[in-house]
Amino acid sequence: MWKNYSIPESSGFDQLKFFNGGKLENKGWEASFRYVIVQKSNLMFSVSFNLSHNLNSFLEFPDNFNNIVGSTIANGEYPRMAQLGQPIGSFYGFNYLGVYPTNSDAVAHDAEGNVKMDSNGNPIRMTFSNGYKFQGGDARYADINYDGVIDINDVVYLGDSNPLYTGGMGFNTSWKKFSLSCQFLFRNGFDIVNEIALKTEGILDKNNQGKAVLRRWRKEGDNEPNMLPRAYMDSPANNLGSDRYVEAGDFLRLNNLSLEYSIDKELAQRFGLDMFEIGINLRKIWTLTNYSGQDPEISQSIDDPYWFGTDNGITPTPAVYSFYVNVMF
Amino acid sequence: MPTQRFNNFKLYTVLTGILLFTGSCSEYFNLTPPDGLVLDEYWKTKEDVEATLMGAYQQFAKMDENLFLYGEIRADLIIQDNNTPADQRNIISGNIFATNSLCYWGDFYKIINHCNNVVKYAPEVLKIDKTFTEFKMEAFMSEAIFLRSLAYFYLVRIFKDVPYVLEPSDNDNVNFFPPKTSGKEILSNIKSDLKEVRLKIPTTYNTIEEIKGRATQAAVDALLADICLWNFEYDECLTYANNVLNTNSYFLQPSSKWFELFFPGNSLEGIFELQFDSQNGQSNSLYQNTYVLNYYEASTYAMDILFPLLSQEIIRGRGSISSESKGYKIWKYCGGAPDQNTVRPGSISGSCNFIIYRYADILLIKAESLSQLGRYDEALTLINEIRRRALMEEVNSQNTPESFEDLILIERAKEFAFEGKRWFDLLRMGRRNNFARKKKLIEIIVQNVPSTQKLVIASKLTDPDGWYLPVSSSELESNPNLVQNPFYAN
Numbered sequence: 001m002w003k004n005y006s007i008p009e010s011s012g013f014d015q016l017k018f019f020n021g022g023k024l025e026n027k028g029w030e031a032s033f034r035y036v037i038v039q040k041s042n043l044m045f046s047v048s049f050n051l052s053h054n055l056n057s058f059l060e061f062p063d064n065f066n067n068i069v070g071s072t073i074a075n076g077e078y079p080r081m082a083q084l085g086q087p088i089g090s091f092y093g094f095n096y097l098g099v100y101p102t103n104s105d106a107v108a109h110d111a112e113g114n115v116k117m118d119s120n121g122n123p124i125r126m127t128f129s130n131g132y133k134f135q136g137g138d139a140r141y142a143d144i145n146y147d148g149v150i151d152i153n154d155v156v157y158l159g160d161s162n163p164l165y166t167g168g169m170g171f172n173t174s175w176k177k178f179s180l181s182c183q184f185l186f187r188n189g190f191d192i193v194n195e196i197a198l199k200t201e202g203i204l205d206k207n208n209q210g211k212a213v214l215r216r217w218r219k220e221g222d223n224e225p226n227m228l229p230r231a232y233m234d235s236p237a238n239n240l241g242s243d244r245y246v247e248a249g250d251f252l253r254l255n256n257l258s259l260e261y262s263i264d265k266e267l268a269q270r271f272g273l274d275m276f277e278i279g280i281n282l283r284k285i286w287t288l289t290n291y292s293g294q295d296p297e298i299s300q301s302i303d304d305p306y307w308f309g310t311d312n313g314i315t316p317t318p319a320v321y322s323f324y325v326n327v328m329f
Numbered sequence: 330m331p332t333q334r335f336n337n338f339k340l341y342t343v344l345t346g347i348l349l350f351t352g353s354c355s356e357y358f359n360l361t362p363p364d365g366l367v368l369d370e371y372w373k374t375k376e377d378v379e380a381t382l383m384g385a386y387q388q389f390a391k392m393d394e395n396l397f398l399y400g401e402i403r404a405d406l407i408i409q410d411n412n413t414p415a416d417q418r419n420i421i422s423g424n425i426f427a428t429n430s431l432c433y434w435g436d437f438y439k440i441i442n443h444c445n446n447v448v449k450y451a452p453e454v455l456k457i458d459k460t461f462t463e464f465k466m467e468a469f470m471s472e473a474i475f476l477r478s479l480a481y482f483y484l485v486r487i488f489k490d491v492p493y494v495l496e497p498s499d500n501d502n503v504n505f506f507p508p509k510t511s512g513k514e515i516l517s518n519i520k521s522d523l524k525e526v527r528l529k530i531p532t533t534y535n536t537i538e539e540i541k542g543r544a545t546q547a548a549v550d551a552l553l554a555d556i557c558l559w560n561f562e563y564d565e566c567l568t569y570a571n572n573v574l575n576t577n578s579y580f581l582q583p584s585s586k587w588f589e590l591f592f593p594g595n596s597l598e599g600i601f602e603l604q605f606d607s608q609n610g611q612s613n614s615l616y617q618n619t620y621v622l623n624y625y626e627a628s629t630y631a632m633d634i635l636f637p638l639l640s641q642e643i644i645r646g647r648g649s650i651s652s653e654s655k656g657y658k659i660w661k662y663c664g665g666a667p668d669q670n671t672v673r674p675g676s677i678s679g680s681c682n683f684i685i686y687r688y689a690d691i692l693l694i695k696a697e698s699l700s701q702l703g704r705y706d707e708a709l710t711l712i713n714e715i716r717r718r719a720l721m722e723e724v725n726s727q728n729t730p731e732s733f734e735d736l737i738l739i740e741r742a743k744e745f746a747f748e749g750k751r752w753f754d755l756l757r758m759g760r761r762n763n764f765a766r767k768k769k770l771i772e773i774i775v776q777n778v779p780s781t782q783k784l785v786i787a788s789k790l791t792d793p794d795g796w797y798l799p800v801s802s803s804e805l806e807s808n809p810n811l812v813q814n815p816f817y818a819n
Binding site: 006007008009010011012013014016019020021063064 | 434503801804
């Protein structure tokens with residue numbers, strides 16, 4: 001189940017190249033059906049539908065398992081973790097709560113919402129794990145344990161890259177010499193980390209930035225809704241892996257539409273052909289989704305137990321429009 | 330119709346029969362990787378055993394830089410230079426964190442793993458290879474036990490308590506997560522291991538590189554003497570030191586040949602040396618680090634006690650520190666001659682051996698034990714023997730353990746400068762008699778640091794746990810059964 005599994009150096013080795021330990025469970029069901037609605041000599045119409053549902057989860061980890069691998073909480077990175085009961089493909093990070101409008105807003109609160117004070121009666125400033133004190137314009141993250149420090153203990157489960165339901169539906173019809181078929185694909189119930197946004201909206205390095213950074217915090221007191229944190233080169237904590245970049249990836253896509261006309265046999269034979277068909281085939285021409293990135297159909301890889309679904313802006317499969325001719329002679 | 334059904338029936342019977350006879354499915358799933366050597370295929374001949382043993386020696390040789398650092402970097406004979414790596418600078422300035430690369434003990438455990446493999450599988454090979462004699466097997470296993478014990482001796486002196494692993498990591502079911510065992514227990518175990526193998530280990534080999542580079546009975550005795558001294562078991566220490574003396578195979582080289590102890594090495598004085606030979610592609614790292622890369626410089630104290638102009642140490646000084654024009658560098662590993670100026674030519678620059686034990690060490694170990702037992706005259710004789718070889722005047726001392734301890738400490742500093750021993754000598758003094766002379770250790774170290782850090786380092790050294798290095802943070806993360814050294818547990 002694990003590759004390059006770190007083991008203590010007291011064994012004489014750094015890693016085990018492959019290690020089978022722990023238990024992973026996959027449970028689900030699949031259903032498909034096809035119904036011919038009309039079947040006459042001239043007209044045929046059938047619909048088909050298939051649906052599958054799969055849940056996987058870690059049942060057991062190996063002894064002495066350290067479930068926080070790559071527990072870096074640096075900018076642009078999501079800590080790679082695995083938790084019992086959660087699936088491969090789940091991801092973890094911080095809860096992003098917006099931006100502090102002013103310096104005085106960046107203070108620690110306790111569980112009841114009261115501002116925490118130190119022994120001199122001054123409010124305790126929120127700090128990041130390396131000691132940096134948050135200021136107005138910095139990103140605000142939820143302090144889960146109310147200790148005034150944003151660190152690995154404030155990392156929570158953010159979402160699951162595995163779809164709840166995957167399926168397709170379509171219909172097939174033919175009337176006299178024409179035939180038309182159409183196929184949809186949908187996936188629903190999964191989240192994607194929009195890594196393109198992560199890389200282009202951080203305003204903390206020399207990367208090209210997207211238009212969204214035009215609506216960032218600029219001065220004390222700014223408090224627009226949905227504004228981004230301030231521009232700050234090498235900011236310690238303004239672009240941590242959080243739910244700011246997690247989006248629902250559910251989509252419905254028209255994957256295949258084709259229309260075909262079969263020319264009369266006698267007419268065809270006049271050309272010396274046994275069969276002559278022409279048609280057009282359209283692929284991936286329409287997608288319905290709320291995902292703001294390029295293509296929600298990201299590839300899934302389950303050979304890495306710490307994998308989670310991210311959209312890296314890999315060139316997606318293109319929409320294809322084709323015209324074809326089928327002849328037989 | 331019936332015929333066809335019968336034919337079908339025959340067909341099905343034949344097919345089922347074939348399936349049943351082809352055996353179980355699991356055979357098809359037991360695949361050996363075509364590009365690797367599997368455990369069952371390896372341990373077949375005595376050459377395999379020797380090869381793994383050589384792997385342990387080679388891994389030791391790769392550590393020459395680290396063995397040097399562990400013994401010198403926290404002590405008072407070297408200071409940093411322009412290009413000292415950041416991790417080492419941090420240690421020198423007393424800012425030792427668990428993320429420091431010197432806290433990585435993996436290299437020692439690689440050696441230990443090789444040795445454990447030899448100890449476990451040599452008896453298996455004995456059953457298979459008919460040319461493998463029991464005598465030879467015992468010899469290989471003894472060498473492995475010597476190397477393993479030496480590795481653990483270093484680990485205990487550097488980290489104090491470490492996991493004590495005796496089984497090789499040869500399958501997934503090994504316990505990879507051992508807790509720490511106390512250093513005291515480890516030392517007592519390795520002492521009994523060494524005592525057991527002393528008589529089974531060869532006393533000599535065919536080539537000079539093997540005689541000085543592989544474990545011999547004298548090397549085992551030297552290690553035993555060193556361990557006993559670390560444990561303050563003076564009488565037992567004398568037994569082993571005398572064993573080495575009584576072999577009559579090791580002698581202090583005359584002063585004119587002192588420099589040759591290091592290059593080419595393998596002299597009559599060496600007992601166990603890590604072998605290097607640039608011309609065979611086996612260069613050490615110390616040449617680069619101490620000469621080319623500007624990592625270290627001799628400290629003021631080292632200059633005071635060794636530099637010929639200041640200390641009259643013509644033999645030892647000329648061989649230890651380079652001239653001013655060469656930057657007061659460590660000379661033992663790069664020099665071509667004991668004149669502080671001539672550097673070795675490139676083709677042999679990395680050929681200097683790293684000496685772990687030599688005869689002079691045994692004499693001073695014996696002197697230390699004698700002086701702690703109150704036999705001051707005998708101790709003084711030995712100290713003066715060393716001094717005579719170095720063309721220095723004889724000394725005298727008050728007949729008290731402390732003044733002899735001070736005398737021997739300085740003599741060892743001059744004799745074994747930059748050989749990776751100074752820090753362990755200082756720790757020994759600091760630990761003696763339940764930390765009676767802790768203040769003296771702190772005084773010595775603090776002399777060597779810049780004035781801005783004196784108070785900080787002095788306060789850090791008051792806790793003896795701080796004399797050891799922390800367990801590396803990555804090791805703590807992967808092994809939840811380990812606890813950090815309390816001094817560093819924040």
